[in-house]
Each structure stands twice: as C-alpha cells, then as structure tokens.
Amino acid sequence: MNTQMLHHHRTSSAYSYFTAGCLTPEHPLTNKIRSEATILLISGGKKGEGGHIVISCEKTTAVTLEGPQIIFFPPNACFCIKSERPTEYLSCHFNIENPALAQIDLQQLHRQHTEIETSQFHPLPLRAPLIQFQQLLQHYLNDRHSTRHLHKLKTYELFFLLRHYYAADELARLLAPITGQNLTFKHFVLNHFTEYPSIEDFARMAHLNLDTFKRTFRKEFKQPVHRWLNERKKVNILHDLKYTQLPLQDIATRYRFSSLAYLSTFCKQHLGKSPSEIRKMS
Known part of the structure; x- marks a missing residue:
C-alpha cells in the first residue's frame, strides 16, 4: 500500500460518542448518512420486553427481529429501524480508525471466516454484560453526565465486551462490512x-x-x-x-x-x- 495513502488515512480523527433514545411506532430511527460507523444496542421495551424491530438496510431485504440485539453499520450506510412498541436503544458512533477497535483483529476474522458475506448486516443477540453496559450508560446520558473522557472510556469498554463475550465467528458476522485483507484500503474507501x-x-x-x-x-x-x-x-x-x-x-x-x-x-x-x-x- 502506498505510504502516502496510509498517512492520509491514519491521520483522520479517532473519535467516538454515544447517543441514547427510544424507538416508537411514530418515530423510527433513520440514519443521516453519517461518516462514522455505528453500533446499535437495542433493548426490549421500557419494561424489559422484547420489541419487534424491523430493520431496512440498503439492498438487504427488511429483517424482523425480536428481543435485545446488537447491530453494526459501516460508515456512510443507510438504514431505517422501526419498532412496534417503545424500545430503548444506545448507539455508538465512531471512526473506524479508533484505537479502541484495535482490540479486535479484523484481518484475522476475515481470514478465518471468508465465507461470510461482507456486504450484509448481521445482527447478534445482546448478551447480559452488554445489556448492563447499555442500561448504565443510558443513565449517565439521561442524567447529562457526559464528557469526552467518558465516551472514550466507554468505547474501549464496548469493544472489550464484544471481544470477550462473543465468539470469533460471531464477531466476524457482526463486523463483516469492515473486515478484509487490506484494511487501510478498505477503510479509506468506506470513509471517503x-x-x-x-x-x-x-x-x-x-x-x-x-x-x-x-x-x-x-x-x-x-x-x-x-x-x-x-x-x-x-x-x-x-x-x-x-x-x-x-x-x-x-x-x-x-x-x-x-x-x-x-x-x-x-x-x-x-x-x-x-x-x-x-x-x-x-
């Protein structure tokens, strides 16, 4: 890979931030073609019920899910998420050069699971540690205890939890759109x-x-x-x-x-x- 492109790509800011909200039948979540990647943690309803969620993402046929889910969308992806009843969500928006993501070896995931379709999104069930992570951070955000340092620490914690509570084949499916052999090139394309x-x-x-x-x-x-x-x-x-x-x-x-x-x-x-x-x- 040309070193000039490598420098151009790696000098992009490695930032992240979280937002929280509630999906309702009247208010779906639609992406505004963000330049960041997005990880969504979607719980059940406010009483812990599993909500019926319909996800439309680009060319993919709409998928209906039930219960807590974690979903990943690459930079500049288009999606719309609808819920049949009030459903809380937490979203992490981050640059794919964020050092927190380096806790997961994307090249190794690609080499070990080349059969996974990288142009599709692959939701996973939201496991107990991630549910607790979502609930606690939502409390912080709702109480307006939000600082840049908090968002940075929580981004590292999020990828730590993903690495330790999901198997390699699960992570390969979840993060499929950004895995590959030549990550510098692939991430440059997705970002720009x-x-x-x-x-x-x-x-x-x-x-x-x-x-x-x-x-x-x-x-x-x-x-x-x-x-x-x-x-x-x-x-x-x-x-x-x-x-x-x-x-x-x-x-x-x-x-x-x-x-x-x-x-x-x-x-x-x-x-x-x-x-x-x-x-x-x-």
Whole structure:
C-alpha cells in the first residue's frame, strides 16, 4: 500500500460518542448518512420486553427481529429501524480508525471466516454484560453526565465486551462490512467514497494509479468499482427520497447531477420511478 495513502488515512480523527433514545411506532430511527460507523444496542421495551424491530438496510431485504440485539453499520450506510412498541436503544458512533477497535483483529476474522458475506448486516443477540453496559450508560446520558473522557472510556469498554463475550465467528458476522485483507484500503474507501465525483479522482486521492486502484478494489469488495459506486449512489438517493425532506434540487446537487432532469432519468432507469413518485409512495 502506498505510504502516502496510509498517512492520509491514519491521520483522520479517532473519535467516538454515544447517543441514547427510544424507538416508537411514530418515530423510527433513520440514519443521516453519517461518516462514522455505528453500533446499535437495542433493548426490549421500557419494561424489559422484547420489541419487534424491523430493520431496512440498503439492498438487504427488511429483517424482523425480536428481543435485545446488537447491530453494526459501516460508515456512510443507510438504514431505517422501526419498532412496534417503545424500545430503548444506545448507539455508538465512531471512526473506524479508533484505537479502541484495535482490540479486535479484523484481518484475522476475515481470514478465518471468508465465507461470510461482507456486504450484509448481521445482527447478534445482546448478551447480559452488554445489556448492563447499555442500561448504565443510558443513565449517565439521561442524567447529562457526559464528557469526552467518558465516551472514550466507554468505547474501549464496548469493544472489550464484544471481544470477550462473543465468539470469533460471531464477531466476524457482526463486523463483516469492515473486515478484509487490506484494511487501510478498505477503510479509506468506506470513509471517503461519498467525496469524489469520479473513479479517477478517487484513485488520485488514494495515491494509486487507476489500474492498481481498480484491481485492489475488486479484490477487497468482490466487484468492479464503478458497479459498487453506482449501487451506493442508488441506495443513498433512495434513502434521501424516502426518509428525508431534502428538496429534490438539493438531492440532485448532492449527487452531482447537473439538473433535476438528469436525477429523474437516473431514478427512472435504476429505481423504476421518478423522484416525485418515490417520495409520494413513502
């Protein structure tokens, strides 16, 4: 790997923070295309009941879960989580270069469990130590006892608990989207793919020639870069149309369409309907 790209990637800030809230039928949790990765700890209802949770994540068919769950989403992922009854959650948002994550060997997980589909999300049951972790930290946050130092310590504790209370194959499933052989390259792509208008620009920022960039990309993501980026664009546009109130012109600008007409053509070709029709159906 080119050392310039290595330096560019590792100098990104290694921060983290937690938020807490309650899912209700009227108020689902939708991601705002964060640049951070997200780990969600979802309990049952406020009385400890297991809630029915429906998770929609990008191209994956919606999944219905019951009972306490832990779910991981990589940077810039789109998701929507709905609950049939009040269900508390705790979310940890972190840069995937955060040193707390180094407690888990992502390359070894990938080598030992190459059969796991890395483009899917794989929820796991939330075990007792994680439930206690969630409840205590929610108390701190609700009482407004929140400092940067607390968030840092709790991030290290979260990954400590994951490492010691889940088997390697479970962690390989949970963290599948960020495991791989060339983690520097893969994490660079996941962190920055929304920033560059073309594959050539992307390769240039990675300090790789175009052929090397394409070859490395295919090896890590198992498909050509242009197909992967186009799929991401489709997913993100659909998310913005369904789960945000962004004006159509702003969406066109965000995804570098020169006019609403080009956005409409893209949506009809790849999503089957015009932007207005998609938004109306949502």
